[in-house]
Amino acid sequence: MSSPNGKCLIAVPTLNEAKHIAHLLEQLLAEAKPMDWPVVVIDGGSTDGTQAIVESFIARGEPVQLAHNPKRIQSAAMNRAVAQFGDGLDYVIRIDAHGDYPADYCRALVQEAQTIGADCVVVPMTTVGQNTFQRAVATAQNSLVGTGGSAHRTGKGGAFVDHGHHALMSIPAYRAVGV
Numbered sequence: 001m002s003s004p005n006g007k008c009l010i011a012v013p014t015l016n017e018a019k020h021i022a023h024l025l026e027q028l029l030a031e032a033k034p035m036d037w038p039v040v041v042i043d044g045g046s047t048d049g050t051q052a053i054v055e056s057f058i059a060r061g062e063p064v065q066l067a068h069n070p071k072r073i074q075s076a077a078m079n080r081a082v083a084q085f086g087d088g089l090d091y092v093i094r095i096d097a098h099g100d101y102p103a104d105y106c107r108a109l110v111q112e113a114q115t116i117g118a119d120c121v122v123v124p125m126t127t128v129g130q131n132t133f134q135r136a137v138a139t140a141q142n143s144l145v146g147t148g149g150s151a152h153r154t155g156k157g158g159a160f161v162d163h164g165h166h167a168l169m170s171i172p173a174y175r176a177v178g179v
Helices: 021-035 050-059 074-085 105-116 132-142 171-177
Strands: 008-014 039-043 064-068 091-094 120-123 165-170
Touching: 008 021, 008 074, 008 105, 021 039, 021 050, 021 105, 039 050, 039 074, 050 064, 064 074, 074 091, 074 171, 091 105, 091 171, 105 120, 105 165, 165 171
Parallel strands: 008 039, 008 091, 039 064
Antiparallel strands: 091 165, 120 165
């Protein structure tokens, strides 16, 4: 994939994500570093070592920043990320700490936004599970009954939707709605 124009803030709201954050940061940095895109973890007061893991990335010189989210909820984390780190950048991408993403996920979102001239690009979400119970729940959540036919969960793509799984938003549009 070609490199898109535009600078992107990769924001990761966290709360007790020690099991997942190191793998995710390695995955994100492989894409973010060559693009010179900042990765910021906005933590809501983790007590499981999440912050120490992020700090270990910072200590070894990785382009990761850690911010505190006193309100603890994901929306407040995103608002803080844009307010504190969004100046001079074009887009913000919200990443779930326990998600798994393709190697070119962020570049693909920016490229799509630029290609179609969109302020927001969302992707379908597929739920997966590791054990029998989780797989059963995931199957239900991925079904028509579980999604309610929601366009952002059905994976049909290429259409405008009323609501979408968090992904990319232009920072000017984000700020226009109020941070």
